[in-house]
Amino acid sequence: xxxxxxxxxxAGDVGPNRDDPDSMFRNVSNLLKxxxxxxxxxxxxxxxxxxxxxxxxxxxRADPAGARAIRDAGFHVVSFASNHCMDWGREALFDTIDTLxxxxxxxxxxxxxxxxxxxxxxxxxxxxxxxxxxYNSVLPMAYWAExxxxxxAPLRAFTVYEQIEHDQPGxxxxxxxxxxxxxxxAMVDDIKKAGSQADxxxxxxxxxxxxxxAVIADYEKEIAHAAIDAGADLIVGHHPHILxxxxxxxxxAIFHSLSNYALELPFQFDKKLRETxxxxxIKNLNPQWEADPEYPMxxxxxxxxxxxxxxxxxxxxxxxxxxxxxxxRAEPEFLTSEDARFMEVTSYMEEITKSQGFDTRFTFDGNExxxxx
Numbered sequence: 001x002x003x004x005x006x007x008x009x010x011a012g013d014v015g016p017n018r019d020d021p022d023s024m025f026r027n028v029s030n031l032l033k034x035x036x037x038x039x040x041x042x043x044x045x046x047x048x049x050x051x052x053x054x055x056x057x058x059x060x061r062a063d064p065a066g067a068r069a070i071r072d073a074g075f076h077v078v079s080f081a082s083n084h085c086m087d088w089g090r091e092a093l094f095d096t097i098d099t100l101x102x103x104x105x106x107x108x109x110x111x112x113x114x115x116x117x118x119x120x121x122x123x124x125x126x127x128x129x130x131x132x133x134x135y136n137s138v139l140p141m142a143y144w145a146e147x148x149x150x151x152x153a154p155l156r157a158f159t160v161y162e163q164i165e166h167d168q169p170g171x172x173x174x175x176x177x178x179x180x181x182x183x184x185x186a187m188v189d190d191i192k193k194a195g196s197q198a199d200x201x202x203x204x205x206x207x208x209x210x211x212x213x214a215v216i217a218d219y220e221k222e223i224a225h226a227a228i229d230a231g232a233d234l235i236v237g238h239h240p241h242i243l244x245x246x247x248x249x250x251x252x253a254i255f256h257s258l259s260n261y262a263l264e265l266p267f268q269f270d271k272k273l274r275e276t277x278x279x280x281x282i283k284n285l286n287p288q289w290e291a292d293p294e295y296p297m298x299x300x301x302x303x304x305x306x307x308x309x310x311x312x313x314x315x316x317x318x319x320x321x322x323x324x325x326x327x328x329r330a331e332p333e334f335l336t337s338e339d340a341r342f343m344e345v346t347s348y349m350e351e352i353t354k355s356q357g358f359d360t361r362f363t364f365d366g367n368e369x370x371x372x373x
Contacts, residue, residue: 006311009035010236012258015043017062021069024262027333032074041238042080047095050088055140059087064099071103079134079204081109081152086143109134117145117153120194131198137207156180157219177219188230195231199314203232208240211285214352224254242300245353248373253319259304294328302326303345320368
């Protein structure tokens with residue numbers, strides 16, 4: 001391995017909310033600490049203050065001690081550009097930012113105004129500069145930052161429903177999605193600026209269709225392709241809470257969803273969640289919901305991955321993923337190739353990738369799955 005080789009790991013959604021937050025990572029921290037730069041997506045606020053906003057569907061917050069657990073698990077950079085960033089108002093958002101900073105974690109995608117939310121985090125490691133940017137397309141009203149308002153960096157998307165048989169009321173429709181032009185242009189501008197300051201640009205995107213297997217919305221491809229055209233070297237997506245396919249565009253990898261990595265079950269944030277109308281509606285998105293009484297979520301949500309990039313010569317030399325499985329307590333554990341679940345996760349990834357028309361190939365190298373065009 002060359003002296004300038006950097007190992008970059010990218011994980012999906014993280015959010016410990018328990019008395020012993022370190023236990024969330026007990027099965028994985030040793031391997032993760034082998035990385036030079038490790039990224040994750042934060043799903044909850046670290047605060048004891050605030051009031052839930054009316055538009056928050058599942059207000060999520062936890063004791064600030066969870067931030068140290070994320071640091072101790074081996075992470076260095078955290079995106080908080082999510083549909084939960086403003087759940088508990090400004091106080092909790094600022095508490096979260098301050099808490100992460102106190103733990104020496106770089107935070108991206110949020111800020112006291114839009115300029116701060118769009119600012120990259122840049123790491124210099126072994127002579128290579130790596131920039132991280134984060135954006136959010138899953139946006140409750142007023143969660144996005146503006147010139148004089150805190151929030152996240154937005155990549156808003158619009159939806160159009162086209163009735164397939166125009167003379168047949170009530171028949172199925174086609175769903176078209178596309179990105180707001182100003183937000184897309186702002187992201188492109190950010191990537192170009194970050195590219196002038198760093199050798200590599202990693203873009204984190206909170207987007208996608210949650211819980212419905214495989215389906216990738218049109219706007220995701222539009223955003224990812226525009227980002228790579230602007231100079232991004234890797235796209236890592238999250239929010240759907242299940243894996244989505246891996247696309248290769250112009251030789252660059254797009255992980256459409258890394259799924260959950262170390263995120264508590266939603267009932268940890270609302271003990272009465274099962275009784276709510278909103279939860280019953282979401283359950284209809286996945287027919288296997290609560291198939292396992294010990295794990296009251298779709299079985300798809302237990303299959304996940306950790307993305308891995310080998311960087312050398314100031315470029316990404318190899319992209320792979322490490323199959324991961326979640327315990328019934330939503331704790332991640334890495335799988336070896338001898339474990340039957342290793343192929344369960346890999347076969348699932350192959351299936352959902354192919355179903356979306358991507359011609360990505362997967363090969364094996366020990367306990368890693370190599371991503372190739």
